[in-house]
Amino acid sequence: MFSDCTDERIKNRLHQSSAQNKTMPELRKDPVIGRWVIIAVERSRRPKGFKAPSHKDTEEDCPFCEGKEDQTPHEIFAIRKEGSMPDKPGWDTRVVPSKRPFLRVEGSINRHGRGLYDVMSGIGAHEVIIETPKHIGNIADLEETQIAKTVTCWIDRFVDLGRDERFKYVLVFKNYGVAAGAGHVKHSRSQLIATPVTPKRVKEELIGSKKYYEYHERCVFCDLVRQEIESKDRIVLDFDGFIAVTAFASRFPFEIWILPKEHNCDFSSMGVEKRLYLGKVLKKVLTKLKVALDDPAYNIVLHTAPFRRKKAKAGYWTTIEDDYHWHIEIIPRLGSTAGFEWGTGFYICPITPEDAAQYLREVEE
Amino acid sequence: MEMDQPMTPKDLHMTPHHYEDAANCPFCYGNEYMTPPEIQAFRNPKTEKNTAGWQVRVVPNKFPALQIEGNLDRRGLGIFDMSNGIGAHEIIIETPYHEKDLSDLEPGEIGNVLKMYCLRSLDLQKDKRFKYLMIFKNYGSGAGATLDHNHSQLIALPMIPKNVIEELKGSGAYFEFRERCIFCDMIRQELDEKERIITQNDQFIAFCPFASRFPFEMWVMPKEHQLSFHDISDGSIASMAGILKEVLVRMKAVLNDPPYNFIIHTSPIDGEERQGYHWHMEIMPRLSRIAGFEWGTGFYAVSTPPEIAIKYLKEAKI
Numbered sequence: 001m002f003s004d005c006t007d008e009r010i011k012n013r014l015h016q017s018s019a020q021n022k023t024m025p026e027l028r029k030d031p032v033i034g035r036w037v038i039i040a041v042e043r044s045r046r047p048k049g050f051k052a053p054s055h056k057d058t059e060e061d062c063p064f065c066e067g068k069e070d071q072t073p074h075e076i077f078a079i080r081k082e083g084s085m086p087d088k089p090g091w092d093t094r095v096v097p098s099k100r101p102f103l104r105v106e107g108s109i110n111r112h113g114r115g116l117y118d119v120m121s122g123i124g125a126h127e128v129i130i131e132t133p134k135h136i137g138n139i140a141d142l143e144e145t146q147i148a149k150t151v152t153c154w155i156d157r158f159v160d161l162g163r164d165e166r167f168k169y170v171l172v173f174k175n176y177g178v179a180a181g182a183g184h185v186k187h188s189r190s191q192l193i194a195t196p197v198t199p200k201r202v203k204e205e206l207i208g209s210k211k212y213y214e215y216h217e218r219c220v221f222c223d224l225v226r227q228e229i230e231s232k233d234r235i236v237l238d239f240d241g242f243i244a245v246t247a248f249a250s251r252f253p254f255e256i257w258i259l260p261k262e263h264n265c266d267f268s269s270m271g272v273e274k275r276l277y278l279g280k281v282l283k284k285v286l287t288k289l290k291v292a293l294d295d296p297a298y299n300i301v302l303h304t305a306p307f308r309r310k311k312a313k314a315g316y317w318t319t320i321e322d323d324y325h326w327h328i329e330i331i332p333r334l335g336s337t338a339g340f341e342w343g344t345g346f347y348i349c350p351i352t353p354e355d356a357a358q359y360l361r362e363v364e365e
Numbered sequence: 366m367e368m369d370q371p372m373t374p375k376d377l378h379m380t381p382h383h384y385e386d387a388a389n390c391p392f393c394y395g396n397e398y399m400t401p402p403e404i405q406a407f408r409n410p411k412t413e414k415n416t417a418g419w420q421v422r423v424v425p426n427k428f429p430a431l432q433i434e435g436n437l438d439r440r441g442l443g444i445f446d447m448s449n450g451i452g453a454h455e456i457i458i459e460t461p462y463h464e465k466d467l468s469d470l471e472p473g474e475i476g477n478v479l480k481m482y483c484l485r486s487l488d489l490q491k492d493k494r495f496k497y498l499m500i501f502k503n504y505g506s507g508a509g510a511t512l513d514h515n516h517s518q519l520i521a522l523p524m525i526p527k528n529v530i531e532e533l534k535g536s537g538a539y540f541e542f543r544e545r546c547i548f549c550d551m552i553r554q555e556l557d558e559k560e561r562i563i564t565q566n567d568q569f570i571a572f573c574p575f576a577s578r579f580p581f582e583m584w585v586m587p588k589e590h591q592l593s594f595h596d597i598s599d600g601s602i603a604s605m606a607g608i609l610k611e612v613l614v615r616m617k618a619v620l621n622d623p624p625y626n627f628i629i630h631t632s633p634i635d636g637e638e639r640q641g642y643h644w645h646m647e648i649m650p651r652l653s654r655i656a657g658f659e660w661g662t663g664f665y666a667v668s669t670p671p672e673i674a675i676k677y678l679k680e681a682k683i
Contacts, residue, residue: 227443
């Protein structure tokens with residue numbers, strides 16, 4: 001479990017490995033709480049690099065618009081009009097590798113220790129899903145059929161990356177607005193990152209659901225859906241097989257979860273019809289948010305089961321298909337988290353989810 | 366944060382209060398009446414409570430996140446668990462000077478602030494309802510500060526928060542396995558490798574942690590194994606104040622006065638002795654925004670490795 005550190009050999013190994021891996025991002029594990037971080041040397045910024053650049057968003061400079069395909073790396077996947085060619089116009093949604101990836105796809109994982117500290121190579125995939133050929137910033141302003149095409153891209157990439165045994169998890173997410181960590185180019189896009197470890201927060205959620213299942217023999221999310229429908233206090237929307245609720249234990253004001261009513265641990269099993277429903281729900285919820293909070297910055301994170309392969313440790317995720325339930329969490333970024341939240345992992349939310357839900361229900365889309 | 370009245374969406378477009386002049390600032394001399402009555406202060410002899418003449422002053426937060434009166438009353442609501450928000454929320458005003466930040470204070474003045482943290486901790490730990498004391502600072506609006514005047518905060522909690530539990534579990538497991546403190550081992554390895562040390566003196570070490578979550582994250586740690594911050598001796602306070610000043614001055618020089626948070630990580634006050642724990646302070650400059658990936662995974666991507674951050678910090682002209 002813990003590697004020992006006392007002799008010269010360690011120092012030698014340390015220098016060797018840092019020489020070998022000069023350009024490779026590195027994963028380092030916090031020795032106390034077991035949290036992994038990515039040290040992305042390639043993206044290394046000097047202190048001055050942290051000052052916000054004063055880019056203006058102009059359509060001419062946008063590398064994501066139709067006709068600018070040569071400004072991105074080669075596309076990995078696209079939904080295209082018949083007869084159109086890769087990396088040429090004629091697409092509806094398009095997936096390309098990130099130009100500034102956190103993790104890199106080539107190489108082996110190479111787990112090793114450096115004294116007290118654990119390290120592995122920063123292997124992974126980092127892709128950008130361009131959600132529209134037009135220069136539109138907010139996914140809420142796209143047609144629901146267009147949003148459904150984005151969902152198809154997520155699913156296709158998820159399934160494809162699942163074939164690579166080095167990856168344990170794929171996180172699909174979206175940063176909208178500068179306060180949510182998005183760049184200055186306002187062209188609607190989401191991202192996915194495949195990681196060689198199951199991230200800590202994901203694991204915590206999986207363990208929580210598993211424990212609940214062991215005790216109740218029911219899925220905690222199915223129970224949550226039932227209770228929310230019954231109480232109605234936190235429901236934002238309820239139609240077409242999905243509910244959108246403000247979270248009971250919201251970390252942030254107007255935090256919204258979208259859950260399929262039907263139990264399923266894996267979002268990639270969603271059929272074509274459901275993708276359209278999800279597109280509809282996402283559009284409605286995000287439009288409500290845009291109106292209620294005057295176009296706030298937000299993050300969207302998809303929570304789904306990690307890849308389930310035969311090789312996995314026995315007993316590890318054996319009940320996951322029954323105990324876990326995929327869903328989407330939307331976090332508007334209205335204030336900044338401060339010292340208290342960082343220190344405790346305990347959030348102070350200045351509005352009740354019940355009030356937030358009521359505002360959102362009443363908002364005219 | 367006002368808790369009595371739920372906020373409307375409009376209230377959430379929070380803008381920090383900037384009191385351009387000291388005249389309107391509730392933390393300046395002469396405006397003591399603008400805060401709730403003071404809990405404790407270091408004052409000049411013969412000055413009255415809630416008047417000018419203090420060096421460090423502690424007042425209850427006007428808009429506390431938690432309230433001091435009442436019982437916890439844990440209960441369930443269907444599948445959800447709740448309890449009342451019991452706790453104490455105090456503001457430590459670090460200096461009467463409106464324009465000075467912590468790094469501008471003399472080491473002796475910083476020592477007074479640390480001493481006050483210590484006195485408040487010793488007082489609050491007598492209240493058996495509290496299990497944990499969190500001392501922290503938000504500097505700059507990018508770090509969540511809502512008032513310009515230099516201050517830090519103390520929140521007493523009725524439970525041990527999740528992040529602290531993780532740290533206690535991790536260090537506890539290591540201690541059980543090795544019969545050594547993981548933080549002491551960390552200090553030994555850092556002293557040995559020297560790659561991440563910013564500065565040190567006889568009693569404290571300041572370094573950029575190996576698995577930094579943020580660029581230029583810095584930890585200040587007592588070299589001697591000590592479980593709780595409030596057990597610090599007066600001699601160690603002076604020593605820590607010197608290190609803290611140097612670290613903050615270096616950070617300010619390199620990163621051009623960035624917003625930052627610091628948090629004192631210390632043992633819970635629930636009566637249990639956790640031999641594997643070792644208190645320390647974590648300082649996090651807030652340079653980049655936390656985005657979807659970090660929220661979703663709890664996995665941080667850092668663009669400046671600690672070994673490189675350290676070079677800038679050491680070379681800073683101070």
